[in-house]
Amino acid sequence: MRRRPPTVPSVTVAPGGRILALSAAWYSDGALRRREARRDRHCVECHSALPTSRTPYCSRICRWKFHGHYFWDAARIYVMRRDRYTCAMCRSRRRARELEVDHIVEIARGGAALEYSNLQTVCRSCHRSKTRAFLASVDRRAGRAQAESP
Ligand SMILES: [Zn+2]
Numbered sequence: 001m002r003r004r005p006p007t008v009p010s011v012t013v014a015p016g017g018r019i020l021a022l023s024a025a026w027y028s029d030g031a032l033r034r035r036e037a038r039r040d041r042h043c044v045e046c047h048s049a050l051p052t053s054r055t056p057y058c059s060r061i062c063r064w065k066f067h068g069h070y071f072w073d074a075a076r077i078y079v080m081r082r083d084r085y086t087c088a089m090c091r092s093r094r095r096a097r098e099l100e101v102d103h104i105v106e107i108a109r110g111g112a113a114l115e116y117s118n119l120q121t122v123c124r125s126c127h128r129s130k131t132r133a134f135l136a137s138v139d140r141r142a143g144r145a146q147a148e149s150p
């Protein structure tokens with residue numbers, strides 16, 4: 001097994017506040033969970049019984065889903081599949097490269113970064129309009145705060 005001390009910062013954040021990776025946790029908490037799952041021969045994600053201890057995953061889907069607790073890229077792939085490549089806002093079905101994965105409650109508003117219940121698949125244009133609306137509401141609030149301050 002690959003083991004590396006977490007010298008990288010535990011959270012990688014892209015411009016715009018998007019969490020890209022919680023890679024340090026992958027080497028500590030994630031490694032521990034995978035080791036225990038292999039020892040007990042059950043899938044680390046869905047807990048179904050496994051015939052061997054060679055892998056901690058019962059399927060590719062569970063592997064993506066588990067990786068996605070730690071890595072944004074895997075979370076994206078899993079969420080798009082889960083949502084059947086369909087935009088949650090306009091319901092159109094698109095190719096993966098025309099889709100984005102959105103935080104339902106924005107991270108800036110305290111939404112969880114890598115929690116599947118807070119992630120949804122949206123098309124690019126719906127995502128843009130949602131982001132614009134969010135930024136406008138932040139601006140409005142900032143304006144109000146400035147007006148109220150002495
Ligand atoms: Zn599974």
Ligand SMILES: [Zn+2]
Nearest residue numbers: 087090123126
């Ligand atoms: Zn859409």
